[in-house]
Amino acid sequence: MGEERTMSLGLAIREALHQEMERDTSVIIMGEDIVGGAGSDEPGAEDSWGGPMGITRGLVGKFGHNRVRDTPISEAGFVGAAVGAAATGLRPIAALMFIDFFGIPMDQIYNQGAKLRYMFGGKAKVPMVVRALIGAGVNAAAQHSQSLYSIFTHIPGLKVVIPTTPYDAKGLMISAIRDDDPVFFLEHKTLLGEKGHVPEEPYTVPLGVAEIRREGDDVTVVAIAKMVNVALSAAETLEAEGVSVEVIDPRTLSPLDGETILDSVEKTGRLVIVDEDTPRCSLATDIAALAADEAFYSLEAPIKRITAPHTPVPFSPTLENAYIPSQERVVAAIQEVVSV
Amino acid sequence: MDIPRDKLLEIYERMVTIRKFEDRVHDEYAAGRIPGFVHLYAGEEAVAVGVCAHLSDADSITSTHRGHGHCIAKGVDVNEMMAELYGRATGACKGKGGSMHIADIDRGMLGANGIVGGGVPLACGAALTAQVQGTGAVAVSFFGDGGANEGTFHEGLNLAAIWKLPAIFVVENNRYAQSTSVKYASAGGDIAARAQSYGIPGVTVDGLDLFDVYETTGAAIDRARAGEGPTLLECQTYRFYGHYEGDTQGYRSREEIEEYRTKHCAIQRFRDRVTEQGLLGDDELDAIDGQVADAIEASVEFAANSPFPDASEVTTDVYVNYEEAI
Ligand SMILES: Cc1ncc(C[n+]2csc(CCOP(=O)(O)OP(=O)(O)O)c2C)c(N)n1
Ligand SMILES: [Mg+2]
Numbered sequence: 001m002g003e004e005r006t007m008s009l010g011l012a013i014r015e016a017l018h019q020e021m022e023r024d025t026s027v028i029i030m031g032e033d034i035v036g037g038a039g040s041d042e043p044g045a046e047d048s049w050g051g052p053m054g055i056t057r058g059l060v061g062k063f064g065h066n067r068v069r070d071t072p073i074s075e076a077g078f079v080g081a082a083v084g085a086a087a088t089g090l091r092p093i094a095a096l097m098f099i100d101f102f103g104i105p106m107d108q109i110y111n112q113g114a115k116l117r118y119m120f121g122g123k124a125k126v127p128m129v130v131r132a133l134i135g136a137g138v139n140a141a142a143q144h145s146q147s148l149y150s151i152f153t154h155i156p157g158l159k160v161v162i163p164t165t166p167y168d169a170k171g172l173m174i175s176a177i178r179d180d181d182p183v184f185f186l187e188h189k190t191l192l193g194e195k196g197h198v199p200e201e202p203y204t205v206p207l208g209v210a211e212i213r214r215e216g217d218d219v220t221v222v223a224i225a226k227m228v229n230v231a232l233s234a235a236e237t238l239e240a241e242g243v244s245v246e247v248i249d250p251r252t253l254s255p256l257d258g259e260t261i262l263d264s265v266e267k268t269g270r271l272v273i274v275d276e277d278t279p280r281c282s283l284a285t286d287i288a289a290l291a292a293d294e295a296f297y298s299l300e301a302p303i304k305r306i307t308a309p310h311t312p313v314p315f316s317p318t319l320e321n322a323y324i325p326s327q328e329r330v331v332a333a334i335q336e337v338v339s340v
Numbered sequence: 341m342d343i344p345r346d347k348l349l350e351i352y353e354r355m356v357t358i359r360k361f362e363d364r365v366h367d368e369y370a371a372g373r374i375p376g377f378v379h380l381y382a383g384e385e386a387v388a389v390g391v392c393a394h395l396s397d398a399d400s401i402t403s404t405h406r407g408h409g410h411c412i413a414k415g416v417d418v419n420e421m422m423a424e425l426y427g428r429a430t431g432a433c434k435g436k437g438g439s440m441h442i443a444d445i446d447r448g449m450l451g452a453n454g455i456v457g458g459g460v461p462l463a464c465g466a467a468l469t470a471q472v473q474g475t476g477a478v479a480v481s482f483f484g485d486g487g488a489n490e491g492t493f494h495e496g497l498n499l500a501a502i503w504k505l506p507a508i509f510v511v512e513n514n515r516y517a518q519s520t521s522v523k524y525a526s527a528g529g530d531i532a533a534r535a536q537s538y539g540i541p542g543v544t545v546d547g548l549d550l551f552d553v554y555e556t557t558g559a560a561i562d563r564a565r566a567g568e569g570p571t572l573l574e575c576q577t578y579r580f581y582g583h584y585e586g587d588t589q590g591y592r593s594r595e596e597i598e599e600y601r602t603k604h605c606a607i608q609r610f611r612d613r614v615t616e617q618g619l620l621g622d623d624e625l626d627a628i629d630g631q632v633a634d635a636i637e638a639s640v641e642f643a644a645n646s647p648f649p650d651a652s653e654v655t656t657d658v659y660v661n662y663e664e665a666i
Pocket of ligand 2: 514
């Protein structure tokens with residue numbers, strides 16, 4: 001094998017989009033400024049924006065305006081159109097920019113897209129992807145920093161995916177596009193620049209399969225999105241103290257790979273969940289309930305949830321730093337459960 | 341419409357304050373002293389100031405992600421504004437909001453907004469309060485050409501029209517929404533023409549001409565206060581800086597920006613007109629320039645010397661009243 005090819009998580013997503021649009025002409029993509037410069041007479045204006053971080057730049061040159069569309073700022077309109085197009089033969093990708101904007105198209109998502117198949121007695125399918133940025137950490141304040149994935153996980157009919165490595169980002173995006181159900185593909189804004197190995201050829205990472213990022217015997221840490229890195233650093237720190245930490249990245253929140261989590265808890269007897277989202281009715285709570293239900297007799301210590309507080313995301317750096325679960329909090333929680 | 345001398349001076353002072361504030365924020369941001377996302381209002385001063393010159397603290401406005409100009413036009417303290425952008429405890433929102441959520445409800449400034457179109461229904465609500473309580477106040481919603489494509493715009497206009505709410509909807513058509521031209525994104529020509537669908541007046545305004553904005557808004561406010569309902573104003577304007585700080589602006593030419601900066605600067609136009617007509621003198625205008633420069637310098641000093649909020653502030657202000665520990 002030659003040199004391993006590395007690229008950023010954002011570019012891995014771009015490659016997945018290119019390869020799937022090439023493979024399947026029913027795949028289209030739309031969103032605000034995903035191309036950019038629409039309606040401008042300026043030479044070179046076209047493709048001058050390319051969506052957040054320029055990830056969708058280059059698509060229009062290859063696939064044309066029929067399949068790559070800039071939209072007006074009308075999320076109820078274009079996300080709803082993605083639902084309707086998906087139900088009638090296309091595989092649309094709707095780019096929502098920030099997940100915080102979901103309130104505008106939400107009816108189209110949860111009353112229409114998520115339920116069509118069930119309401120129609122299984123006679124319809126809605127193969128679409130909604131891409132959106134999640135997460136705090138760049139002082140983007142209360143309306144551009146939320147996690148919110150628990151809301152979509154709560155809704156029957158939707159699938160929810162969060163890649164944390166470039167390899168997974170490409171494979172999960174390809175799976176999401178090929179999947180016949182509506183998938184929320186959520187990208188943590190601080191992970192887009194993360195670099196790693198990405199094979200050139202198309203490949204899939206299956207939805208609903210967790211990844212054990214680090215093996216350990218003393219405690220299971222389930223971490224979501226950026227918190228995977230926080231948990232891995234905490235595990236490294238604790239290794240020096242002789243604590244062996246297993247870190248699980250669910251990768252898909254719906255469907256959730258409960259088996260991998262439960263097998264690990266049965267092995268370690270201890271569970272800490274690290275979730276950047278707010279704590280009420282959250283993934284952290286959901287996973288804790290799963291373990292309490294199914295692995296109660298394996299548990300040797302109380303389950304610990306490390307989450308953001310039940311507040312909006314604050315702007316000021318000092319406040320935002322206090323809001324986001326820190327490595328120190330994760331280390332302390334692990335120390336607490338292993339000392340029981 | 342004759343504008344009283346004092347008012348003219350105040351208008352000039354507010355426009356220059358916006359320009360110098362934004363120029364300074366541009367520099368502070370580039371120097372890494374302001375975190376987060378920042379969208380600057382420079383170039384569009386005549387819209388916010390021409391509209392807000394008619395308003396008192398009892399009247400409400402809603403704003404956008406590009407909200408600093410609306411704050412200043414509505415009389416929000418620049419020290420508190422700069423401190424907010426710096427994320428300090430002395431900021432207008434105690435450092436919790438930042439540029440995109442800067443607000444001062446005591447001044448009737450119901451917030452910048454991170455959600456495009458988010459302010460339109462809020463302004464309908466403020467107008468509803470005025471109508472129900474019979475206060476005689478009005479509410480103004482500022483939003484962009486891009487914002488006029490959100491459902492909230494259409495729902496808000498219809499609601500205001502059927503209830504004859506004392507509301508004024510001000511589209512700041514600066515020709516672009518991020519990188520997208522209004523020519524691509526908006527069907528049906530002028531945005532002002534959308535008013536016809538709701539049976540309310542829609543007026544196209546030269547948003548780079550303070551006097552045009554001032555006069556047209558005056559008529560709309562008279563109508564609103566007389567119980568005749570809302571008006572849609574489309575102010576044609578231009579932003580001097582990129583969509584956000586950091587925008588490389590490949591969608592428009594340097595010449596276009598330069599042309600607006602040099603030939604269509606609303607502040608210069610105002611100055612030329614008031615001096616040519618002998619309404620104000622260069623001396624007094626220069627004096628204002630100096631005072632504003634000092635005030636902006638002082639605001640940066642105030643912000644830089646203010647403490648960051650204590651981490652314990654994260655969990656305050658979520659509710660008025662809540663039994664459970666957060
Ligand atoms: C609901 C929603 N959709 C998209 C965005 C991202 N966004 C922020 S500003 C902007 C463009 C707004 O354009 P316009 O309304 O014309 O205002 P301008 O920036 O030109 O002042 C977009 C798309 C957002 N903040 N909220
Ligand atoms: Mg605009």
